Amino acid sequence: MPMPCIVSPTRTSSSDDESIMELGQAMEDLPTPLLLSTFAVSVVVCYVLFSRKRAGRKTAPLPPGPRGWPVLGNLPQLGGKTHQTLHEMTTVYGPLLRLRFGSSDVVVAGSAAMAEQFLRVHDANFSCRPPNSGGEHMAYNYQDVVFAPYGPRWRAMRKVCAVNLFSARALDDLRAVREREAALMVRSLLGQGSDALPVPLGKAVNVCTTNVISRAAVGRRVFAAAGSEGGAREFKEIVLEVMQVGGVLNVGDFVPALRWLDPQGVVAKMKKLHRRFDDMMNGIIAERKAGVTPDGEEGKDLLGLLLPMVHDERPVAGGEEDGITETDAKALILNLFVAGTDTTSTIVEWSLSELIRHPDILRQAQEELDAVVGRGRLVSESDLPRLTFFNAVIKETFRLHPSTPLSLPRMAAEECEVAGYRIPKGSELLVNVWGIARDPALWPDPLAFRPARFLPGGSHADVDVKGGDFGLIPFGAAGRAVDGSSSAQVAAISI
Numbered sequence: 260m261p262m263p264c265i266v267s268p269t270r271t272s273s274s275d276d277e278s279i280m281e282l283g284q285a286m287e288d289l290p291t292p293l294l295l296s297t298f299a300v301s302v303v304v305c306y307v308l309f310s311r312k313r314a315g316r317k318t319a320p321l322p323p324g325p326r327g328w329p330v331l332g333n334l335p336q337l338g339g340k341t342h343q344t345l346h347e348m349t350t351v352y353g354p355l356l357r358l359r360f361g362s363s364d365v366v367v368a369g370s371a372a373m374a375e376q377f378l379r380v381h382d383a384n385f386s387c388r389p390p391n392s393g394g395e396h397m398a399y400n401y402q403d404v405v406f407a408p409y410g411p412r413w414r415a416m417r418k419v420c421a422v423n424l425f426s427a428r429a430l431d432d433l434r435a436v437r438e439r440e441a442a443l444m445v446r447s448l449l450g451q452g453s454d455a456l457p458v459p460l461g462k463a464v465n466v467c468t469t470n471v472i473s474r475a476a477v478g479r480r481v482f483a484a485a486g487s488e489g490g491a492r493e494f495k496e497i498v499l500e501v502m503q504v505g506g507v508l509n510v511g512d513f514v515p516a517l518r519w520l521d522p523q524g525v526v527a528k529m530k531k532l533h534r535r536f537d538d539m540m541n542g543i544i545a546e547r548k549a550g551v552t553p554d555g556e557e558g559k560d561l562l563g564l565l566l567p568m569v570h571d572e573r574p575v576a577g578g579e580e581d582g583i584t585e586t587d588a589k590a591l592i593l594n595l596f597v598a599g600t601d602t603t604s605t606i607v608e609w610s611l612s613e614l615i616r617h618p619d620i621l622r623q624a625q626e627e628l629d630a631v632v633g634r635g636r637l638v639s640e641s642d643l644p645r646l647t648f649f650n651a652v653i654k655e656t657f658r659l660h661p662s663t664p665l666s667l668p669r670m671a672a673e674e675c676e677v678a679g680y681r682i683p684k685g686s687e688l689l690v691n692v693w694g695i696a697r698d699p700a701l702w703p704d705p706l707a708f709r710p711a712r713f714l715p716g717g718s719h720a721d722v723d724v725k726g727g728d729f730g731l732i733p734f735g736a737a738g739r740a741v742d743g744s745s746s747a748q749v750a751a752i753s754i
Contacts (some may be wrong), residue, residue: 323359332359342664346694363512371729385669396529403590468603478560609660651710664693
């Protein structure tokens with residue numbers, strides 16, 4: 260019978276016993292505060308090491324991206340055309356890019372598939388806008404529909420716009436305004452063309468589209484007719500300055516240490532311009548309340564539809580806190596000016612430019628107009644559904660020349676994982692609309708102006724600009740998308 264194996268304890272030598280006793284004596288001699296501090300530091304170090312080891316096993320990596328500068332991050336690398344720089348970076352680092360704008364984490368979606376992940380799969384997590392100087396100092400401290408925090412208040416404001424500005428009824432109410440301004444532009448161009456001098460086409464288009472937006476917003480023209488400038492000059496200056504300042508990137512938004520310095524002077528301009536715009540709107544509202552309405556203006560305007568809500572204090576989303584205030588009304592009108600005017604005029608100018616550069620495409624468009632409309636009258640909006648080739652021209656222009664090459668930023672409410680990468684909480688999201696629309700994997704010969712790709716039987720016949728296809732999202736997609744119906748219609752009738 261085998262004997263059991265018994266392991267006896269290892270005996271320590273006398274020298275070991277002496278060392279242990281000396282160490283114990285040394286510990287007893289240490290002051291109590293120092294002993295506690297040493298113990299606390301040891302615990303913290305062990306916890307940090309354990310946490311890092313555990314995080315390394317379970318946490319996904321951050322998206323790739325170029326190294327940035329101290330303090331400023333990648334801001335100095337952006338250059339003058341940020342969308343083009345970011346597109347070049349995605350060819351190196353992949354369709355999901357991570358950057359640092361000062362102290363802000365920024366992720367860039369550079370492909371349609373990546374845009375869909377953020378804007379459809381993770382839309383709820385990216386429904387908020389990051390804080391910025393424009394929303395604070397220009398947009399009535401985030402009380403507009405563009406920068407307002409996502410929630411019941413924002414949904415109420417969006418509903419007001421959807422019903423009173425972008426619905427089929429609202430668009431139809433303003434049809435006469437759009438057609439009249441287009442007719443005035445044509446007459447102006449014909450008159451200037453007889454002088455054998457260069458015709459400022461871009462200016463004429465801007466006048467037309469700005470007047471359409473201003474009449475839709477407040478019932479008056481920004482650019483008054485010849486001989487009737489009146490108070491329109493001040494109105495025009497304010498609107499044009501609002502659009503200019505609204506497009507400036509403020510370094511202070513990304514580097515908190517520079518915010519109070521305002522090195523570009525952007526915040527000071529915003530505050531001054533906000534006061535001018537607010538004074539102008541207060542004057543217009545006071546006139547409306549006194550019963551003064553614009554003379555000779557057709558159709559309804561947004562201000563006229565909103566003021567009864569303010570006066571009657573009617574809630575728009577099932578709660579007293581959701582009632583429309585005068586400040587809300589002014590913020591919505593500001594949004595309409597900034598977003599609508601630049602978008603429409605940019606698309607019209609680029610459409611005309613591409614038609615002039617491509618005589619064969621221009622000839623096809625003229626032949627369709629002759630067949631559908633004839634030469635005895637101007638185009639009306641009722642003709643647009645039958646102008647298939649013309650609509651394809653506009654879609655192709657939206658693809659090649661989006662008025663907003665980079666989407667308005669969104670912000671991650673919580674940490675999430677996208678395409679195997681970790682997106683930290685608070686990260687700002689930019690979608691490169693310009694780069695996606697030039698992706699050769701989606702668009703054969705992407706740099707060529709080819710309206711035929713949108714015609715029946717073409718490679719993208721079923722694609723529209725409403726945000727359903729992430730390869731073409733000039734107005735964004737999902738919950739924060741901007742309704743582009745009005746801009747598209749104004750562009751078509753102007754061309």
